[in-house]
Amino acid sequence: MGVPVDTATFRAAMARFPGAVTIVTTAGAGARRGITATAVCSVSADPPSLLVCLNRATGTCAMVADTGMFNVSLLAGDGGATALRFAGAGGVTGDDKFALGDWRTDARGLPLLADAVANFCCEVAEQVQAGSHTVFIGHIVGITLTDAAPLVYERARFHRLAPI
Ligand SMILES: Cc1cc2nc3c(=O)[nH]c(=O)nc-3n(C[C@H](O)[C@H](O)[C@H](O)COP(=O)(O)O)c2cc1C
Numbered sequence: 247m248g249v250p251v252d253t254a255t256f257r258a259a260m261a262r263f264p265g266a267v268t269i270v271t272t273a274g275a276g277a278r279r280g281i282t283a284t285a286v287c288s289v290s291a292d293p294p295s296l297l298v299c300l301n302r303a304t305g306t307c308a309m310v311a312d313t314g315m316f317n318v319s320l321l322a323g324d325g326g327a328t329a330l331r332f333a334g335a336g337g338v339t340g341d342d343k344f345a346l347g348d349w350r351t352d353a354r355g356l357p358l359l360a361d362a363v364a365n366f367c368c369e370v371a372e373q374v375q376a377g378s379h380t381v382f383i384g385h386i387v388g389i390t391l392t393d394a395a396p397l398v399y400e401r402a403r404f405h406r407l408a409p410i
Pocket of ligand 1: 282
């Protein structure tokens with residue numbers, strides 16, 4: 247066992263985990279919501295499913311809980327500005343975040359990022375309250391793919407992948 251863990255130590259350790267940078271989005275009643283998220287993980291191939299962890303203080307979390315639907319757009323290596331915008335940089339909030347990027351709409355009316363490495367269209371199958379966050383497990387009902395390389399976040403910086 248190590249020493250008792252405070253929040254700063256937890257954050258310093260988790261910052262060393264490289265995370266693929268995504269935008270988690272949803273839409274309802276004519277409004278779109280989205281946030282930058284690295285807490286995204288594969289769950290199961292049968293049925294195809296993934297999980298996202300969303301802070302309950304965000305409008306995106308509330309709207310995903312309401313609509314029961316969300317999309318996950320995996321950003322390409324040039325997506326740093328989009329990641330910052332959807333993380334709230336510059337005070338941009340709500341639907342205004344979508345002014346940056348080539349956002350399309352899926353058959354359900356949810357946002358899809360045209361040049362994303364991958365878009366995962368999900369329906370909420372389960373949700374679990376965990377501390378400050380809600381964990382949404384989504385069944386994947388559609389996928390789009392490109393061959394771009396993804397954007398990675400580690401120790402508070404964005405990185406592009408380089409093969410060894
Ligand atoms: C690289 C990065 C990864 C993030 N990952 C998550 C995440 O997985 N879950 C989450 O709830 N917030 C995450 N955030 C924070 C949210 O993006 C941020 O709180 C949110 O965009 C605030 O939006 P709002 O001002 O519209 O509420 C992350 C931020 C950054 C910069």
